[in-house]
Amino acid sequence: MPEGGTVSQSSPITLAAGRINRSDRLRVELFKTDDREMTLIVWPKRPTPVSARKLSETVATVCRILSNAVIEVAARRRYRP
DSSP states (O other): OOTOOOOOOOOOOOOOOOOSSSSSEEEEEEESSSSSSSEEEEEEESSOOOOOGGGGHHHHHHHHHHHHHHHHHHHHHOOOO
């Protein structure tokens, strides 16, 4: 972008979000600028403690949230006016 230029940016659109555990959430947002779309994955601000017994469940939850975001992006591209 040229120095001093401006980019009009839309408000973020939440593509998918969910709880990783009792206290942490994961969110995937879509930003649109004049010339491109960009996604932002918003992770917890601190490490997420997970017991060894809950690791597979936690990983599955993260994968589900990210997969939902991919599906939402695909649907938006498919039905773009």
